[in-house]
Amino acid sequence: MQFSTMHIGPPLDADPTASSEPETGWRGKALAVDDDLANLRLLRRMLERMGFAVVTATNGVEALEQFAARRPDLAVLDAVLPGMDGIEVGRRIKSMSAAEFVPIIFLTALADAASIMGCIRAGGDDFLTKPLSFKLLQARVIITERFRDLQRAMSASSEPLHELLEREHEEQRLAERVFSRAINSRNVETQAINSMRRSATTFNGDLLLTQSLPDGGLRILMADITGHGLGATIGALPVAEAFHAMAIKGVDDLQVLEEINRKLYATLPADRFMAAFMVSIAGNGRRLTWWNGGMPSGWLRSRHGLKELASHALPLGVLTELPPSDAPRALSVQDDDGLLLLSDGVLEAVDSKGATFGDGRLRQHLEAWSHGERLFGSLLAAWERHREGSALEDDVALLELVIGPALLDSTELEIGQARPGGWRWSVELGSEQAERLFPLKAVLGPLGLLDGLEAQSQVLEEILRQLYLSYVAPGRGLQSDPSLAAGAIAPDPLNILIRFEPLPSGGCFIIQAHWRGVGDSWSSGHSASPSDSEALGQVLGSLEQLCRSVRYDAGKGMIEAHYCW
Amino acid sequence: MGVTARSDAEKSQVIISVDGRFDFSQHKVFRDAYKDATGKSTKFVVDLTDASYLDSSALGMLLLLREFVGSDPKRVRIRGANEDVARVLKIANFDKLFTVD
Numbered sequence A: 001m002q003f004s005t006m007h008i009g010p011p012l013d014a015d016p017t018a019s020s021e022p023e024t025g026w027r028g029k030a031l032a033v034d035d036d037l038a039n040l041r042l043l044r045r046m047l048e049r050m051g052f053a054v055v056t057a058t059n060g061v062e063a064l065e066q067f068a069a070r071r072p073d074l075a076v077l078d079a080v081l082p083g084m085d086g087i088e089v090g091r092r093i094k095s096m097s098a099a100e101f102v103p104i105i106f107l108t109a110l111a112d113a114a115s116i117m118g119c120i121r122a123g124g125d126d127f128l129t130k131p132l133s134f135k136l137l138q139a140r141v142i143i144t145e146r147f148r149d150l151q152r153a154m155s156a157s158s159e160p161l162h163e164l165l166e167r168e169h170e171e172q173r174l175a176e177r178v179f180s181r182a183i184n185s186r187n188v189e190t191q192a193i194n195s196m197r198r199s200a201t202t203f204n205g206d207l208l209l210t211q212s213l214p215d216g217g218l219r220i221l222m223a224d225i226t227g228h229g230l231g232a233t234i235g236a237l238p239v240a241e242a243f244h245a246m247a248i249k250g251v252d253d254l255q256v257l258e259e260i261n262r263k264l265y266a267t268l269p270a271d272r273f274m275a276a277f278m279v280s281i282a283g284n285g286r287r288l289t290w291w292n293g294g295m296p297s298g299w300l301r302s303r304h305g306l307k308e309l310a311s312h313a314l315p316l317g318v319l320t321e322l323p324p325s326d327a328p329r330a331l332s333v334q335d336d337d338g339l340l341l342l343s344d345g346v347l348e349a350v351d352s353k354g355a356t357f358g359d360g361r362l363r364q365h366l367e368a369w370s371h372g373e374r375l376f377g378s379l380l381a382a383w384e385r386h387r388e389g390s391a392l393e394d395d396v397a398l399l400e401l402v403i404g405p406a407l408l409d410s411t412e413l414e415i416g417q418a419r420p421g422g423w424r425w426s427v428e429l430g431s432e433q434a435e436r437l438f439p440l441k442a443v444l445g446p447l448g449l450l451d452g453l454e455a456q457s458q459v460l461e462e463i464l465r466q467l468y469l470s471y472v473a474p475g476r477g478l479q480s481d482p483s484l485a486a487g488a489i490a491p492d493p494l495n496i497l498i499r500f501e502p503l504p505s506g507g508c509f510i511i512q513a514h515w516r517g518v519g520d521s522w523s524s525g526h527s528a529s530p531s532d533s534e535a536l537g538q539v540l541g542s543l544e545q546l547c548r549s550v551r552y553d554a555g556k557g558m559i560e561a562h563y564c565w
Numbered sequence B: 001m002g003v004t005a006r007s008d009a010e011k012s013q014v015i016i017s018v019d020g021r022f023d024f025s026q027h028k029v030f031r032d033a034y035k036d037a038t039g040k041s042t043k044f045v046v047d048l049t050d051a052s053y054l055d056s057s058a059l060g061m062l063l064l065l066r067e068f069v070g071s072d073p074k075r076v077r078i079r080g081a082n083e084d085v086a087r088v089l090k091i092a093n094f095d096k097l098f099t100v101d
Helices: A037-050 A060-070 A086-096 A113-121 A134-184 A229-234 A236-249 A253-267 A344-348 A358-367 A376-387 A440-447 A454-471 A516-524 A530-546 B024-035 B056-068 B083-091
Strands: A028-033 A052-057 A074-078 A104-108 A126-129 A193-198 A206-212 A218-225 A274-281 A287-293 A298-302 A305-309 A329-332 A338-342 A396-402 A423-429 A494-503 A506-514 A549-553 A558-564 B002-008 B013-022 B043-047 B051-054 B076-079
Touching: A028 A037, A028 A060, A037 A052, A037 A074, A037 A134, A052 A060, A060 A074, A060 A086, A074 A086, A074 A134, A086 A104, A086 A113, A104 A113, A104 A134, A113 A126, A126 A134, A134 A236, A193 A206, A193 A376, A206 A236, A206 A396, A218 A236, A218 A338, A218 A396, A236 A253, A253 A274, A253 A287, A274 A338, A287 A298, A338 A344, A344 A358, A344 A396, A358 A376, A376 A396, A376 A530, A376 A549, A440 A454, A454 A494, A454 A506, A454 A530, A454 A558, A530 A549, A530 A558, B002 B024, B013 B024, B024 B056, B043 B056, B051 B083, B056 B076
Parallel strands: A028 A052, A028 A074, A074 A104, A104 A126, A193 A549, B013 B043, B013 B051, B043 B076
Antiparallel strands: A193 A396, A206 A218, A218 A274, A274 A287, A287 A329, A298 A305, A298 A338, A338 A396, A423 A494, A494 A506, A506 A558, A549 A558, B002 B013
């Protein structure tokens, strides 16, 4: 605080600040800082007596230099120093030693609340008022050492925890791949369905299953197991098995629900259950059976208007047997009637201000939905705009089904089953090569693949162009990102698979596009920017104009379009 | 915020009031509110007047309470749910399991 004018007692050290490299005492190294040399010497003696090797400094700058060079285990600072004051020095020392805990004890002249608060706010762990007393200093040192030991013990025990967590995540990712293959591999692909599924965590508690019925009909199960993550997904496996096996055999809806209910009741703990929406459409496309246990309302858009398919049953896995009132219900339907199913994650997705997408916004879309039109693309785009890339808190599933003849040829479009006269062609292109796809005629024509398909090749070209545009969309593509254009970062390659399936009169193109961005940023919800989601919405919207069906599968990181004639 | 339980020995009933968000964070306190009730005929009232939100893990907690009373729908009443909370209970059709006022 001030230079001492007089000193009584043993002679001063020649220069207390110019100490030679001290030997570390048994208790560790302490930094003592005071501009009053007499005080400093006293402090040094006391600390040495406690067993510290002591490093000293008489001003703030020197204190920080000493701290950086010697890494002491304890700092005792005068709160008031010339130049940079002690409080500021304390703050900087704390920020320099964030990783390990270095206790700071402040020395103050005044014990008033304001001075003490200033010391503590700056990161001080304790304080002492002058004049110094050995006993009090010793007590403070012991207390701060206890803090330090506790801190060290805690950080030592959390380190293996971090490692464990990392390994756990890795195993979850592996298990997820195994599970999704087991659960989704048996789904039938059909042009009648547009669907989207996304997970809040690695595992998706929302289930979307599709299977054909022996009469050529189709059965769909959208379900939401309580909770997220592994616990939710484990219950999904027996459900998927029962669903597929029983649909293929043509077992009726009620029996399937009863069987799934029994399985879940036996496997899930008492506080877990599965909300589910099951729909079956008969092979003649005239009858729809539905069952809603605990899911948000489904919606049927027929010629006569909009019908709400509200939850009428308990979720599955709650009771040993389904009560009689919980039986499936039936409706008659016609071609071009549309069905919309959603999980509550769609309604609960929040925007940056915390407002949910909600029933109100869904209502607006439902009211604007005219018969025979598809709702999926515009609804998904609006939903993406709403949540503006903020992280998902719940798993999400959305599905639209259009009733019509397309339902019936669903199983003919299995991947890998090329029929006579059909072909498949695939390519992986780096971003700088992707533009060479165009004109597509010049690529496929010489191979003879477009022979007899000249009339359709223009549409095929347009579909691919839409997919390509989203690949180079702002925020991900090379055209808009100078660092990519400069070759600084290698962007993800674009994978394209085109299949041609001849049908008795006409045929279908199935175009799949994937690159890392499709599944990654659009699905995880963490890194997606609004421009990404808008790009997705636009692409899906324009593809719907061109195609019979568009499927966006976030899990596989893929957009698939079916164009048939 | 939280769960409070009030015992009414005369009516042999326990009133469990939930304040704020009824979600997984209330799991332990909610169970503690009923687990020591001994009487075979003790009735429970879950008062949701001050509950602002209810999620599927809260539905799970209600199922555990239902299990505790031997699945007797008359022994658990749920009352006071606001519009949002009532909608969640309605969608889950919990009026088939509990007496919902």
